[in-house]
Amino acid sequence: MKDTAEMYIPTLEDMLAAHERIKPHIHRTPVLTSSYFNDLTGAELFFKCENFQKAGAFKVRGASNAVFGLSEVDAAKGVCTHSSGNHALSLSYAAGRRGIPCNVVMPRTAPEAKKAAVRGYGGTITECEPSTSSREAVFAEVQAKTGGDFVHPYNDPRVIAGQGTCSRELLEQTDGLDAVIAPIGGGGMISGTCLTLSNLAPEVKIYAAEPEQADDAYRSFKAGHIIADDAPETVADGLKVPLKDLTWHFVSNHVTDIFTASEQEIIDAMKLTWQRMKIVMEPSCAVPLATILKNRDVFAGERVGVVITGGNVDLDKLPWMKS
Template structure:
Protein backbone atom coordinates (compact mmCIF):
# COMPACT_ATOMS: atom_id res chain seq x y z
CA UNK A 1 0.00 0.00 0.00
CA UNK A 2 1.17 3.49 -0.84
CA UNK A 3 1.10 6.34 1.62
CA UNK A 4 -1.64 8.87 0.91
CA UNK A 5 -0.58 12.37 -0.17
CA UNK A 6 -2.22 15.75 0.41
CA UNK A 7 -4.09 15.62 -2.91
CA UNK A 8 -5.85 12.55 -1.47
CA UNK A 9 -6.92 14.64 1.53
CA UNK A 10 -8.42 17.34 -0.69
CA UNK A 11 -10.29 14.70 -2.72
CA UNK A 12 -11.48 13.00 0.47
CA UNK A 13 -12.81 16.27 1.90
CA UNK A 14 -14.86 16.91 -1.24
CA UNK A 15 -16.14 13.31 -1.28
CA UNK A 16 -17.29 13.19 2.33
CA UNK A 17 -18.55 16.77 2.74
CA UNK A 18 -22.26 15.89 2.28
CA UNK A 19 -22.05 13.15 4.94
CA UNK A 20 -20.06 14.68 7.82
CA UNK A 21 -20.24 17.64 10.19
CA UNK A 22 -17.82 20.54 10.23
CA UNK A 23 -17.24 20.16 13.96
CA UNK A 24 -16.79 23.15 16.29
CA UNK A 25 -13.68 24.37 18.08
CA UNK A 26 -14.27 25.19 21.75
CA UNK A 27 -12.15 26.97 24.34
CA UNK A 28 -12.14 26.84 28.14
CA UNK A 29 -10.80 29.41 30.58
CA UNK A 30 -10.60 26.67 33.20
CA UNK A 31 -8.27 24.51 31.14
CA UNK A 32 -6.23 27.51 30.02
CA UNK A 33 -5.62 28.37 33.67
CA UNK A 34 -4.81 24.79 34.65
CA UNK A 35 -2.39 24.29 31.77
CA UNK A 36 -0.84 27.73 31.47
CA UNK A 37 -1.50 27.52 27.74
CA UNK A 38 -4.27 28.53 25.34
CA UNK A 39 -6.13 25.36 24.38
CA UNK A 40 -8.36 24.95 21.35
CA UNK A 41 -10.51 21.81 21.38
CA UNK A 42 -11.52 20.37 17.99
CA UNK A 43 -14.69 18.54 19.01
CA UNK A 44 -15.10 15.41 16.92
CA UNK A 45 -17.39 14.09 19.65
CA UNK A 46 -20.02 16.10 17.73
CA UNK A 47 -19.18 14.29 14.49
CA UNK A 48 -21.57 11.97 12.68
CA UNK A 49 -21.59 8.61 14.50
CA UNK A 50 -20.00 10.43 17.45
CA UNK A 51 -16.37 10.15 16.40
CA UNK A 52 -13.74 11.37 13.95
CA UNK A 53 -13.66 7.92 12.40
CA UNK A 54 -16.75 8.81 10.36
CA UNK A 55 -14.38 10.79 8.14
CA UNK A 56 -12.11 7.92 7.12
CA UNK A 57 -14.91 5.36 6.96
CA UNK A 58 -17.05 7.60 4.75
CA UNK A 59 -14.14 8.28 2.42
CA UNK A 60 -13.55 4.55 2.00
CA UNK A 61 -17.23 3.66 1.48
CA UNK A 62 -17.98 6.42 -1.01
CA UNK A 63 -14.75 5.69 -2.85
CA UNK A 64 -15.85 2.13 -3.70
CA UNK A 65 -16.42 1.32 -7.36
CA UNK A 66 -20.00 0.37 -8.33
CA UNK A 67 -18.93 -3.26 -8.83
CA UNK A 68 -17.69 -3.43 -5.22
CA UNK A 69 -20.97 -2.33 -3.65
CA UNK A 70 -22.84 -5.65 -3.62
CA UNK A 71 -20.41 -7.41 -1.23
CA UNK A 72 -20.25 -4.35 1.02
CA UNK A 73 -17.52 -3.58 3.52
CA UNK A 74 -16.02 -5.33 6.52
CA UNK A 75 -13.64 -4.47 9.34
CA UNK A 76 -12.49 -5.29 12.86
CA UNK A 77 -12.77 -2.62 15.54
CA UNK A 78 -13.31 -2.06 19.25
CA UNK A 79 -16.01 0.45 18.54
CA UNK A 80 -15.80 3.83 16.86
CA UNK A 81 -14.52 2.63 13.49
CA UNK A 82 -17.10 -0.15 13.57
CA UNK A 83 -20.03 2.16 14.13
CA UNK A 84 -18.62 4.79 11.73
CA UNK A 85 -18.24 2.24 8.94
CA UNK A 86 -21.77 1.02 9.64
CA UNK A 87 -22.99 4.62 9.44
CA UNK A 88 -21.25 5.22 6.12
CA UNK A 89 -22.37 1.90 4.64
CA UNK A 90 -25.94 2.70 5.61
CA UNK A 91 -25.75 6.01 3.76
CA UNK A 92 -24.70 4.14 0.61
CA UNK A 93 -27.14 1.23 1.24
CA UNK A 94 -24.49 -1.48 1.27
CA UNK A 95 -23.81 -4.30 3.80
CA UNK A 96 -21.35 -3.82 6.67
CA UNK A 97 -19.80 -6.69 8.67
CA UNK A 98 -17.78 -6.00 11.83
CA UNK A 99 -15.60 -8.14 14.10
CA UNK A 100 -15.68 -6.66 17.63
CA UNK A 101 -14.19 -7.87 20.93
CA UNK A 102 -16.93 -9.07 23.27
CA UNK A 103 -15.61 -6.57 25.84
CA UNK A 104 -16.37 -3.55 23.62
CA UNK A 105 -18.68 -0.99 25.24
CA UNK A 106 -22.32 -1.91 24.87
CA UNK A 107 -23.11 1.60 23.65
CA UNK A 108 -20.81 1.06 20.68
CA UNK A 109 -22.27 -2.37 19.89
CA UNK A 110 -25.76 -0.91 20.02
CA UNK A 111 -24.73 1.89 17.66
CA UNK A 112 -23.28 -0.57 15.12
CA UNK A 113 -26.51 -2.54 15.08
CA UNK A 114 -28.53 0.66 15.01
CA UNK A 115 -26.78 1.69 11.81
CA UNK A 116 -27.47 -1.73 10.29
CA UNK A 117 -24.10 -3.41 10.81
CA UNK A 118 -23.61 -7.12 11.52
CA UNK A 119 -21.40 -7.90 14.54
CA UNK A 120 -19.20 -10.99 14.93
CA UNK A 121 -17.77 -11.06 18.46
CA UNK A 122 -14.27 -12.30 19.36
CA UNK A 123 -11.81 -12.39 22.24
CA UNK A 124 -10.25 -9.03 23.21
CA UNK A 125 -6.87 -9.29 21.52
CA UNK A 126 -5.45 -8.12 18.21
CA UNK A 127 -4.63 -11.67 17.15
CA UNK A 128 -8.18 -12.88 17.89
CA UNK A 129 -9.66 -9.98 15.93
CA UNK A 130 -7.53 -10.70 12.90
CA UNK A 131 -8.26 -14.44 12.98
CA UNK A 132 -12.01 -13.86 13.19
CA UNK A 133 -11.80 -11.31 10.43
CA UNK A 134 -10.00 -13.69 8.07
CA UNK A 135 -12.96 -16.06 8.29
CA UNK A 136 -15.44 -13.20 7.84
CA UNK A 137 -13.63 -11.93 4.76
CA UNK A 138 -13.61 -15.43 3.24
CA UNK A 139 -17.35 -15.79 3.87
CA UNK A 140 -18.51 -12.41 2.60
CA UNK A 141 -15.97 -11.24 0.03
CA UNK A 142 -16.51 -7.72 1.41
CA UNK A 143 -14.01 -4.91 0.89
CA UNK A 144 -11.71 -4.67 3.92
CA UNK A 145 -11.60 -1.19 5.42
CA UNK A 146 -8.90 -1.34 8.05
CA UNK A 147 -9.53 0.93 11.06
CA UNK A 148 -6.34 2.88 10.39
CA UNK A 149 -3.80 1.03 8.21
CA UNK A 150 -5.58 2.08 5.01
CA UNK A 151 -4.65 5.04 2.77
CA UNK A 152 -8.33 5.91 2.26
CA UNK A 153 -8.92 6.02 6.00
CA UNK A 154 -5.81 8.10 6.76
CA UNK A 155 -6.75 10.61 4.04
CA UNK A 156 -10.23 10.86 5.50
CA UNK A 157 -8.94 11.39 9.04
CA UNK A 158 -6.58 14.07 7.73
CA UNK A 159 -9.58 16.22 6.80
CA UNK A 160 -10.07 16.88 10.52
CA UNK A 161 -6.77 18.71 10.96
CA UNK A 162 -7.22 20.44 7.59
CA UNK A 163 -10.54 21.78 8.84
CA UNK A 164 -9.02 22.62 12.23
CA UNK A 165 -6.38 24.84 10.64
CA UNK A 166 -9.05 26.97 8.95
CA UNK A 167 -10.80 27.48 12.31
CA UNK A 168 -7.80 28.61 14.37
CA UNK A 169 -4.77 30.83 13.88
CA UNK A 170 -1.09 30.34 14.60
CA UNK A 171 -1.13 27.14 16.62
CA UNK A 172 2.20 26.14 18.11
CA UNK A 173 1.31 22.46 18.44
CA UNK A 174 -1.45 19.91 17.96
CA UNK A 175 -1.94 16.91 20.23
CA UNK A 176 -4.15 13.89 19.63
CA UNK A 177 -4.58 10.46 21.22
CA UNK A 178 -2.86 7.52 19.56
CA UNK A 179 -3.86 3.88 19.39
CA UNK A 180 -3.42 2.59 15.86
CA UNK A 181 -2.40 6.04 14.72
CA UNK A 182 -4.98 6.89 12.06
CA UNK A 183 -5.84 10.33 13.43
CA UNK A 184 -2.26 11.20 14.31
CA UNK A 185 -1.12 10.10 10.84
CA UNK A 186 -3.79 12.32 9.36
CA UNK A 187 -2.44 15.23 11.40
CA UNK A 188 1.06 14.46 10.13
CA UNK A 189 -0.14 14.35 6.52
CA UNK A 190 -1.99 17.66 6.75
CA UNK A 191 0.30 19.69 8.97
CA UNK A 192 3.54 18.66 7.27
CA UNK A 193 2.04 20.05 4.06
CA UNK A 194 0.16 23.21 5.08
CA UNK A 195 1.63 24.11 8.51
CA UNK A 196 5.04 22.45 8.93
CA UNK A 197 5.94 24.80 11.79
CA UNK A 198 3.25 23.24 14.02
CA UNK A 199 4.63 20.53 16.32
CA UNK A 200 2.70 17.26 16.50
CA UNK A 201 2.35 15.29 19.74
CA UNK A 202 0.65 12.01 20.51
CA UNK A 203 -0.84 11.04 23.86
CA UNK A 204 -1.15 7.46 25.06
CA UNK A 205 -2.14 5.47 28.17
CA UNK A 206 0.90 4.29 30.09
CA UNK A 207 -0.66 0.81 30.22
CA UNK A 208 -0.84 0.71 26.40
CA UNK A 209 2.31 2.63 25.50
CA UNK A 210 3.56 0.68 22.48
CA UNK A 211 3.51 3.80 20.26
CA UNK A 212 5.65 5.77 22.72
CA UNK A 213 8.07 2.88 23.04
CA UNK A 214 8.19 2.53 19.25
CA UNK A 215 8.98 6.21 18.72
CA UNK A 216 11.70 6.24 21.36
CA UNK A 217 13.23 2.97 20.09
CA UNK A 218 13.04 3.94 16.43
CA UNK A 219 11.29 0.69 15.48
CA UNK A 220 7.73 -0.59 15.48
CA UNK A 221 6.79 -2.33 18.74
CA UNK A 222 3.34 -3.90 19.17
CA UNK A 223 1.33 -5.17 22.13
CA UNK A 224 -1.41 -7.76 21.63
CA UNK A 225 -3.95 -7.08 24.40
CA UNK A 226 -3.12 -4.14 26.70
CA UNK A 227 -5.59 -3.16 29.42
CA UNK A 228 -6.67 0.47 29.78
CA UNK A 229 -9.81 2.47 30.44
CA UNK A 230 -9.17 4.17 27.08
CA UNK A 231 -10.72 1.34 25.06
CA UNK A 232 -10.17 3.09 21.72
CA UNK A 233 -6.38 3.12 22.20
CA UNK A 234 -5.69 -0.57 22.77
CA UNK A 235 -4.66 -1.39 19.20
CA UNK A 236 -1.06 -1.18 17.90
CA UNK A 237 0.26 0.90 15.03
CA UNK A 238 0.76 -0.73 11.64
CA UNK A 239 3.14 -0.07 8.76
CA UNK A 240 1.42 2.95 7.20
CA UNK A 241 0.73 4.84 10.41
CA UNK A 242 4.17 4.05 11.80
CA UNK A 243 5.77 5.70 8.75
CA UNK A 244 3.97 8.96 9.48
CA UNK A 245 4.56 8.85 13.23
CA UNK A 246 8.27 8.13 13.08
CA UNK A 247 8.85 10.94 10.58
CA UNK A 248 6.71 13.76 11.90
CA UNK A 249 5.75 13.29 15.57
CA UNK A 250 7.78 15.31 18.08
CA UNK A 251 6.95 13.06 21.03
CA UNK A 252 4.32 10.73 22.47
CA UNK A 253 3.39 11.50 26.07
CA UNK A 254 2.01 8.84 28.39
CA UNK A 255 -0.33 9.17 31.36
CA UNK A 256 -1.64 6.78 33.99
CA UNK A 257 -5.19 5.50 34.33
CA UNK A 258 -6.20 7.82 37.18
CA UNK A 259 -5.05 10.87 35.23
CA UNK A 260 -7.19 9.78 32.28
CA UNK A 261 -10.27 9.32 34.45
CA UNK A 262 -9.72 12.63 36.25
CA UNK A 263 -9.27 14.53 32.98
CA UNK A 264 -12.39 12.96 31.47
CA UNK A 265 -14.48 13.87 34.49
CA UNK A 266 -13.11 17.41 34.54
CA UNK A 267 -14.00 17.97 30.87
CA UNK A 268 -17.54 16.75 31.57
CA UNK A 269 -17.81 19.05 34.60
CA UNK A 270 -16.24 22.23 33.23
CA UNK A 271 -16.89 22.12 29.48
CA UNK A 272 -20.27 20.39 29.69
CA UNK A 273 -19.47 18.06 26.81
CA UNK A 274 -19.49 14.26 26.63
CA UNK A 275 -16.11 12.77 25.76
CA UNK A 276 -14.95 9.18 26.00
CA UNK A 277 -11.84 8.08 27.94
CA UNK A 278 -9.59 7.99 24.86
CA UNK A 279 -10.22 11.72 24.30
CA UNK A 280 -9.17 12.55 27.83
CA UNK A 281 -5.66 11.19 27.29
CA UNK A 282 -4.26 14.28 25.51
CA UNK A 283 -5.96 16.55 28.05
CA UNK A 284 -4.31 14.59 30.87
CA UNK A 285 -0.97 14.74 29.04
CA UNK A 286 -1.13 18.53 28.75
CA UNK A 287 -1.97 18.92 32.44
CA UNK A 288 0.87 16.55 33.38
CA UNK A 289 3.45 18.45 31.28
CA UNK A 290 2.86 22.15 31.96
CA UNK A 291 6.42 23.24 31.17
CA UNK A 292 6.19 21.69 27.69
CA UNK A 293 3.09 23.65 26.66
CA UNK A 294 3.11 26.78 28.86
CA UNK A 295 2.45 30.04 27.02
CA UNK A 296 1.64 28.31 23.74
CA UNK A 297 -1.45 27.93 21.56
CA UNK A 298 -2.26 24.22 21.53
CA UNK A 299 -4.79 22.40 19.37
CA UNK A 300 -6.38 19.40 21.12
CA UNK A 301 -8.31 16.88 19.06
CA UNK A 302 -11.28 15.47 20.98
CA UNK A 303 -11.79 12.29 19.02
CA UNK A 304 -15.18 10.96 20.14
CA UNK A 305 -18.05 10.89 22.58
CA UNK A 306 -19.44 7.36 22.48
CA UNK A 307 -19.71 6.40 26.13
CA UNK A 308 -21.52 3.66 27.99
CA UNK A 309 -23.37 5.84 30.50
CA UNK A 310 -23.98 2.89 32.82
CA UNK A 311 -20.23 2.23 33.12
CA UNK A 312 -18.61 5.62 33.57
CA UNK A 313 -15.07 5.03 34.88
CA UNK A 314 -15.40 7.22 37.97
CA UNK A 315 -18.56 5.38 39.04
CA UNK A 316 -16.48 2.21 39.42
CA UNK A 317 -14.38 4.04 42.01
CA UNK A 318 -17.24 4.98 44.30
CA UNK A 319 -18.00 3.19 47.56
Protein backbone atom coordinates in the same frame (compact mmCIF):
# COMPACT_ATOMS: atom_id res chain seq x y z
CA MET B 1 6.73 -5.01 8.21
CA LYS B 2 6.50 -3.79 4.61
CA ASP B 3 9.01 -1.34 3.30
CA THR B 4 7.33 2.01 2.73
CA ALA B 5 8.23 1.71 -0.96
CA GLU B 6 5.64 -1.09 -1.19
CA MET B 7 2.90 0.97 0.44
CA TYR B 8 0.74 3.69 -1.02
CA ILE B 9 1.38 6.78 1.10
CA PRO B 10 -1.62 9.12 0.92
CA THR B 11 -0.88 12.64 -0.30
CA LEU B 12 -2.22 16.14 0.36
CA GLU B 13 -4.27 15.78 -2.83
CA ASP B 14 -5.84 12.61 -1.42
CA MET B 15 -6.83 14.48 1.74
CA LEU B 16 -8.32 17.39 -0.20
CA ALA B 17 -10.26 15.00 -2.45
CA ALA B 18 -11.46 13.12 0.63
CA HIS B 19 -12.79 16.34 2.17
CA GLU B 20 -14.88 17.10 -0.91
CA ARG B 21 -16.13 13.48 -1.08
CA ILE B 22 -17.24 13.26 2.55
CA LYS B 23 -18.66 16.78 3.11
CA PRO B 24 -22.29 15.67 2.54
CA HIS B 25 -21.91 12.93 5.14
CA ILE B 26 -20.06 14.58 8.05
CA HIS B 27 -20.28 17.58 10.37
CA ARG B 28 -17.76 20.40 10.36
CA THR B 29 -17.29 20.05 14.10
CA PRO B 30 -16.87 23.08 16.37
CA VAL B 31 -13.73 24.24 18.16
CA LEU B 32 -14.34 25.12 21.82
CA THR B 33 -12.14 26.99 24.27
CA SER B 34 -12.03 27.06 28.07
CA SER B 35 -10.58 29.87 30.15
CA TYR B 36 -10.47 27.42 33.07
CA PHE B 37 -8.21 24.99 31.21
CA ASN B 38 -6.13 27.83 29.78
CA ASP B 39 -5.46 29.07 33.32
CA LEU B 40 -4.84 25.56 34.61
CA THR B 41 -2.32 24.61 31.91
CA GLY B 42 -0.75 27.97 31.09
CA ALA B 43 -1.48 27.24 27.42
CA GLU B 44 -4.20 28.43 25.04
CA LEU B 45 -6.16 25.30 24.18
CA PHE B 46 -8.46 24.82 21.20
CA PHE B 47 -10.61 21.69 21.50
CA LYS B 48 -11.64 20.20 18.14
CA CYS B 49 -14.85 18.44 19.16
CA GLU B 50 -15.17 15.28 17.10
CA ASN B 51 -17.42 13.96 19.87
CA PHE B 52 -20.08 16.01 18.05
CA GLN B 53 -19.30 14.25 14.77
CA LYS B 54 -21.73 12.04 12.86
CA ALA B 55 -21.70 8.59 14.52
CA GLY B 56 -20.06 10.29 17.51
CA ALA B 57 -16.42 10.01 16.44
CA PHE B 58 -13.78 11.28 14.02
CA LYS B 59 -13.58 7.85 12.43
CA VAL B 60 -16.63 8.60 10.29
CA ARG B 61 -14.32 10.77 8.18
CA GLY B 62 -12.04 7.94 7.10
CA ALA B 63 -14.85 5.41 6.89
CA SER B 64 -16.95 7.68 4.66
CA ASN B 65 -13.99 8.36 2.38
CA ALA B 66 -13.41 4.62 1.93
CA VAL B 67 -17.08 3.74 1.40
CA PHE B 68 -17.94 6.55 -1.00
CA GLY B 69 -14.70 6.05 -2.93
CA LEU B 70 -15.64 2.47 -3.89
CA SER B 71 -16.69 1.64 -7.43
CA GLU B 72 -20.27 0.43 -7.90
CA VAL B 73 -18.99 -3.12 -8.50
CA ASP B 74 -16.91 -3.19 -5.32
CA ALA B 75 -19.57 -1.43 -3.27
CA ALA B 76 -22.13 -4.10 -4.15
CA LYS B 77 -20.08 -6.63 -2.17
CA GLY B 78 -20.22 -4.44 0.92
CA VAL B 79 -17.47 -3.61 3.38
CA CYS B 80 -16.01 -5.35 6.43
CA THR B 81 -13.63 -4.51 9.24
CA HIS B 82 -12.51 -5.25 12.80
CA SER B 83 -12.77 -2.59 15.49
CA SER B 84 -13.23 -2.07 19.21
CA GLY B 85 -16.05 0.31 18.47
CA ASN B 86 -15.84 3.71 16.81
CA HIS B 87 -14.54 2.56 13.44
CA ALA B 88 -17.11 -0.25 13.44
CA LEU B 89 -20.03 2.09 14.01
CA SER B 90 -18.59 4.74 11.66
CA LEU B 91 -18.21 2.21 8.83
CA SER B 92 -21.73 0.93 9.54
CA TYR B 93 -22.99 4.51 9.33
CA ALA B 94 -21.23 5.18 6.02
CA ALA B 95 -22.30 1.83 4.53
CA GLY B 96 -25.88 2.54 5.57
CA ARG B 97 -25.74 5.93 3.83
CA ARG B 98 -24.64 4.16 0.65
CA GLY B 99 -27.04 1.26 1.11
CA ILE B 100 -24.46 -1.52 1.18
CA PRO B 101 -23.77 -4.34 3.70
CA CYS B 102 -21.27 -3.89 6.54
CA ASN B 103 -19.80 -6.76 8.60
CA VAL B 104 -17.68 -5.98 11.66
CA VAL B 105 -15.66 -8.05 14.11
CA MET B 106 -15.71 -6.58 17.62
CA PRO B 107 -14.17 -7.73 20.92
CA ARG B 108 -16.83 -9.23 23.21
CA THR B 109 -15.66 -6.70 25.83
CA ALA B 110 -16.38 -3.67 23.61
CA PRO B 111 -18.75 -1.13 25.21
CA GLU B 112 -22.40 -2.06 24.79
CA ALA B 113 -23.15 1.49 23.65
CA LYS B 114 -20.84 1.00 20.67
CA LYS B 115 -22.29 -2.42 19.80
CA ALA B 116 -25.78 -0.97 19.94
CA ALA B 117 -24.75 1.87 17.63
CA VAL B 118 -23.29 -0.57 15.08
CA ARG B 119 -26.55 -2.53 15.01
CA GLY B 120 -28.54 0.70 14.90
CA TYR B 121 -26.72 1.73 11.72
CA GLY B 122 -27.39 -1.69 10.16
CA GLY B 123 -24.00 -3.34 10.72
CA THR B 124 -23.66 -7.05 11.46
CA ILE B 125 -21.40 -7.94 14.41
CA THR B 126 -19.27 -11.05 14.92
CA GLU B 127 -17.62 -11.10 18.34
CA CYS B 128 -14.03 -12.11 19.11
CA GLU B 129 -11.78 -12.31 22.16
CA PRO B 130 -10.18 -9.00 23.29
CA SER B 131 -6.80 -9.52 21.67
CA THR B 132 -5.25 -8.46 18.38
CA SER B 133 -4.56 -12.08 17.40
CA SER B 134 -8.18 -13.19 17.99
CA ARG B 135 -9.54 -10.12 16.23
CA GLU B 136 -7.48 -10.75 13.09
CA ALA B 137 -8.20 -14.51 13.01
CA VAL B 138 -11.97 -14.09 13.34
CA PHE B 139 -11.92 -11.27 10.81
CA ALA B 140 -10.18 -13.48 8.22
CA GLU B 141 -13.08 -15.92 8.49
CA VAL B 142 -15.70 -13.18 8.16
CA GLN B 143 -14.05 -11.59 5.13
CA ALA B 144 -13.65 -14.96 3.40
CA LYS B 145 -17.37 -15.60 3.93
CA THR B 146 -18.67 -12.16 2.88
CA GLY B 147 -16.17 -11.00 0.25
CA GLY B 148 -16.55 -7.40 1.38
CA ASP B 149 -13.93 -4.70 0.85
CA PHE B 150 -11.65 -4.58 3.89
CA VAL B 151 -11.55 -1.07 5.36
CA HIS B 152 -8.82 -1.27 7.99
CA PRO B 153 -9.53 0.88 11.07
CA TYR B 154 -6.35 2.90 10.54
CA ASN B 155 -3.72 1.22 8.33
CA ASP B 156 -5.49 2.22 5.11
CA PRO B 157 -4.54 5.22 2.93
CA ARG B 158 -8.23 6.03 2.30
CA VAL B 159 -8.89 6.14 6.03
CA ILE B 160 -5.81 8.25 6.81
CA ALA B 161 -6.71 10.73 4.06
CA GLY B 162 -10.17 11.03 5.56
CA GLN B 163 -8.85 11.54 9.09
CA GLY B 164 -6.57 14.28 7.79
CA THR B 165 -9.63 16.43 7.05
CA CYS B 166 -10.05 17.04 10.79
CA SER B 167 -6.78 18.97 11.01
CA ARG B 168 -7.58 20.89 7.85
CA GLU B 169 -10.73 22.19 9.52
CA LEU B 170 -8.85 22.89 12.76
CA LEU B 171 -6.34 25.07 10.88
CA GLU B 172 -9.17 26.97 9.21
CA GLN B 173 -10.98 27.48 12.54
CA THR B 174 -8.01 28.82 14.53
CA ASP B 175 -5.72 31.75 13.89
CA GLY B 176 -2.42 29.91 13.96
CA LEU B 177 -1.31 27.05 16.22
CA ASP B 178 2.01 26.09 17.77
CA ALA B 179 1.09 22.45 18.32
CA VAL B 180 -1.63 19.84 17.89
CA ILE B 181 -2.09 16.85 20.19
CA ALA B 182 -4.32 13.81 19.66
CA PRO B 183 -4.67 10.34 21.16
CA ILE B 184 -2.73 7.48 19.60
CA GLY B 185 -3.70 3.83 19.39
CA GLY B 186 -3.27 2.41 15.90
CA GLY B 187 -2.32 5.86 14.66
CA GLY B 188 -5.02 6.74 12.13
CA MET B 189 -5.85 10.16 13.54
CA ILE B 190 -2.21 11.03 14.21
CA SER B 191 -1.26 9.91 10.69
CA GLY B 192 -3.98 12.09 9.17
CA THR B 193 -2.80 14.96 11.36
CA CYS B 194 0.76 14.43 10.15
CA LEU B 195 -0.39 14.26 6.52
CA THR B 196 -2.22 17.58 6.73
CA LEU B 197 0.08 19.60 8.98
CA SER B 198 3.34 18.52 7.34
CA ASN B 199 1.96 19.93 4.07
CA LEU B 200 -0.16 22.91 5.15
CA ALA B 201 1.52 24.02 8.41
CA PRO B 202 4.90 22.29 8.77
CA GLU B 203 5.89 24.62 11.62
CA VAL B 204 3.19 23.14 13.89
CA LYS B 205 4.48 20.50 16.32
CA ILE B 206 2.56 17.21 16.44
CA TYR B 207 2.23 15.37 19.75
CA ALA B 208 0.56 12.04 20.49
CA ALA B 209 -0.95 10.98 23.81
CA GLU B 210 -1.20 7.39 25.03
CA PRO B 211 -2.20 5.44 28.17
CA GLU B 212 0.73 4.18 30.27
CA GLN B 213 -0.92 0.74 30.30
CA ALA B 214 -1.06 0.60 26.48
CA ASP B 215 2.15 2.46 25.66
CA ASP B 216 3.38 0.46 22.67
CA ALA B 217 3.43 3.55 20.42
CA TYR B 218 5.53 5.41 23.00
CA ARG B 219 7.96 2.50 23.25
CA SER B 220 8.01 2.11 19.46
CA PHE B 221 8.77 5.81 19.04
CA LYS B 222 11.69 5.62 21.49
CA ALA B 223 13.03 2.36 20.04
CA GLY B 224 12.74 3.40 16.39
CA HIS B 225 10.69 0.37 15.32
CA ILE B 226 7.20 -1.03 15.92
CA ILE B 227 6.64 -2.77 19.24
CA ALA B 228 3.18 -4.37 19.37
CA ASP B 229 1.28 -5.47 22.47
CA ASP B 230 -1.38 -8.12 21.92
CA ALA B 231 -3.98 -7.33 24.59
CA PRO B 232 -3.22 -4.31 26.80
CA GLU B 233 -5.70 -3.34 29.52
CA THR B 234 -6.74 0.31 29.84
CA VAL B 235 -9.86 2.37 30.46
CA ALA B 236 -9.11 4.04 27.11
CA ASP B 237 -10.67 1.20 25.09
CA GLY B 238 -10.13 2.95 21.75
CA LEU B 239 -6.34 2.99 22.16
CA LYS B 240 -5.55 -0.70 22.65
CA VAL B 241 -4.43 -1.51 19.10
CA PRO B 242 -0.83 -1.37 17.83
CA LEU B 243 0.75 0.73 15.10
CA LYS B 244 1.05 -0.78 11.63
CA ASP B 245 3.43 -0.09 8.76
CA LEU B 246 1.54 2.81 7.17
CA THR B 247 0.79 4.65 10.41
CA TRP B 248 4.35 4.01 11.62
CA HIS B 249 5.58 5.81 8.50
CA PHE B 250 3.79 8.99 9.57
CA VAL B 251 4.55 8.66 13.29
CA SER B 252 8.26 8.02 12.78
CA ASN B 253 8.67 10.85 10.28
CA HIS B 254 6.47 13.62 11.64
CA VAL B 255 5.57 13.23 15.33
CA THR B 256 7.52 15.51 17.67
CA ASP B 257 6.99 13.41 20.82
CA ILE B 258 4.61 10.96 22.52
CA PHE B 259 3.44 11.45 26.10
CA THR B 260 1.70 8.97 28.40
CA ALA B 261 -0.81 9.24 31.24
CA SER B 262 -1.83 6.87 34.03
CA GLU B 263 -5.31 5.40 34.32
CA GLN B 264 -6.18 7.77 37.17
CA GLU B 265 -4.84 10.78 35.29
CA ILE B 266 -7.01 9.85 32.29
CA ILE B 267 -10.13 9.43 34.43
CA ASP B 268 -9.46 12.69 36.28
CA ALA B 269 -9.05 14.61 33.01
CA MET B 270 -12.22 13.07 31.59
CA LYS B 271 -14.24 13.99 34.67
CA LEU B 272 -12.79 17.49 34.81
CA THR B 273 -13.69 18.09 31.16
CA TRP B 274 -17.24 16.91 31.78
CA GLN B 275 -17.50 19.23 34.79
CA ARG B 276 -15.95 22.32 33.23
CA MET B 277 -16.86 22.12 29.54
CA LYS B 278 -20.13 20.18 29.81
CA ILE B 279 -19.26 17.87 26.94
CA VAL B 280 -19.52 14.09 26.67
CA MET B 281 -16.24 12.43 25.79
CA GLU B 282 -14.72 8.97 25.95
CA PRO B 283 -11.78 8.03 28.20
CA SER B 284 -9.57 7.75 25.08
CA CYS B 285 -10.28 11.41 24.30
CA ALA B 286 -9.17 12.55 27.75
CA VAL B 287 -5.61 11.26 27.29
CA PRO B 288 -4.31 14.38 25.46
CA LEU B 289 -5.57 16.73 28.19
CA ALA B 290 -4.19 14.39 30.86
CA THR B 291 -0.74 14.55 29.26
CA ILE B 292 -0.91 18.34 28.88
CA LEU B 293 -1.70 18.66 32.60
CA LYS B 294 1.21 16.30 33.33
CA ASN B 295 3.68 18.15 31.06
CA ARG B 296 2.67 21.78 31.53
CA ASP B 297 6.21 23.03 30.98
CA VAL B 298 6.12 21.67 27.40
CA PHE B 299 2.87 23.43 26.50
CA ALA B 300 2.98 26.62 28.60
CA GLY B 301 2.58 29.74 26.44
CA GLU B 302 1.66 27.69 23.36
CA ARG B 303 -1.48 27.73 21.21
CA VAL B 304 -2.44 24.05 21.17
CA GLY B 305 -5.09 22.22 19.16
CA VAL B 306 -6.51 19.31 21.18
CA VAL B 307 -8.46 16.69 19.24
CA ILE B 308 -11.38 15.25 21.23
CA THR B 309 -11.84 12.15 19.13
CA GLY B 310 -15.23 10.77 20.19
CA GLY B 311 -18.18 10.74 22.53
CA ASN B 312 -19.59 7.22 22.42
CA VAL B 313 -19.76 6.51 26.14
CA ASP B 314 -21.67 3.89 28.10
CA LEU B 315 -23.37 6.27 30.54
CA ASP B 316 -24.15 3.41 32.93
CA LYS B 317 -20.46 2.57 33.32
CA LEU B 318 -18.57 5.83 33.70
CA PRO B 319 -15.07 5.10 35.00
CA TRP B 320 -15.42 7.13 38.19
CA MET B 321 -18.62 5.36 39.21
CA LYS B 322 -18.44 2.75 41.97
CA SER B 323 -19.47 -0.66 40.70
